[in-house]
Amino acid sequence: MVLLQATGGASSILLLVGYIVFFVVLMYFIAIRPQKKQQKQLNETLASMEVGDSVLTTSGFYGVVLDITDDVVIVEFGNNKNCRIPMQKTAIVQVEKPEK
Incomplete structure (x- = not known):
């Protein structure tokens, strides 16, 4: 009985870590990556300015x-x-x- 409770707690921690990793990756693709792409495009535009x-x-x-x-x-x-x-x-x- 004690062994089952210990493994249940470990799996919930792994599930929580999994959710955190998922949301960090999601935020990267929603917020950070498009902003970097836009900044790169603006830098290229400014470099080609005449x-x-x-x-x-x-x-x-x-x-x-x-x-x-x-x-x-x-x-x-x-x-x-x-x-x-x-x-x-x-x-x-x-x-x-x-x-x-």
Whole structure:
């Protein structure tokens, strides 16, 4: 009788560990993996950015890239073409190539 109770407790612990492992794997495929894929795609887009591309910033402003350095991009905003702002590349969320 005591032996049956001891094995019953061990199997419930294994079942609990199994549920925990299942939920960790599930959270990886639901939350972490898609976010990594999206970040990789954004990094590739920022790496292919060129002068003359239209960009959308994290604050919702659209502009045109004038100059690119390592981590800083100079973006021109507005119609009067005199608002030039240096920004971090991480502040850019979307890049559109100009139509040729």
